[in-house]
Amino acid sequence: MEHIHSLCVYCGSSDRGPAAHRQAARAFGLELAERGVRLIYGGGRTGVMGTLADAVLEGGSSVVGVIPDFLMRHEAGHEGVTQLEVVATMHERKARMAELSDGFVVLPGGLGTLDELFEIVTWKQLGLHTKPIVVVNSTGYWDDLRVMIDGIVATGYARPESAELAVFVSDINDVFPTLARLPAGELTVDSKLL
Secondary structure (H helix, E strand, O other): OOOOOEEEEEOOOOOOOOHHHHHHHHHHHHHHHHOOOEEEEOOEOOHHHHHHHHHHHHOOOOEEEEEEHHHHHHOOEOOOOOEEEEEOOHHHHHHHHHHHOOEEEEOOOOHHHHHHHHHHHHHHHOOOOOOOEEEEOHHHOOHHHHHHHHHHHHOOOOOHHHHHOOEEEOOHHHHHHHHHHOOOOOOOOOHHHO
């Protein structure tokens, strides 16, 4: 891709994960700001999510959070972001985040992060978008996920090219070089999926 204006980042809202994940999120947030890239994220103010948003804001770039109304209280929506969109449902949240973004980056997180990753990968497999997806495997966090995806391919439930719908990198410093080499692609639907 030639230039990324907005990146959707999926990540955890819990403060209980390793400090190294929040440190990587902070460094990535500062890099987003340095590059003038707008952050699109889930709208929370805690955990990896909050650390990332705070770093982007600190660096002087804009942050758009998208959060369902029922999570506004539960995840404590980040009211200090540039724009906080409160939507009705999780489905609306994910669709809106995808609509606003030029690509997707996945940092460490929990079940919600996995839900977001698998939905956006499935949308790409179905030809609903052609945007790049990069999974940051900080401290080997996503190693088991990579093994699971390879197992799905090995047993025949997905074709080999499906394993490449999301590109795994080992460090946040690899995100932008990886995005630079990934093609934007054309929107096509694989007739074998219909």
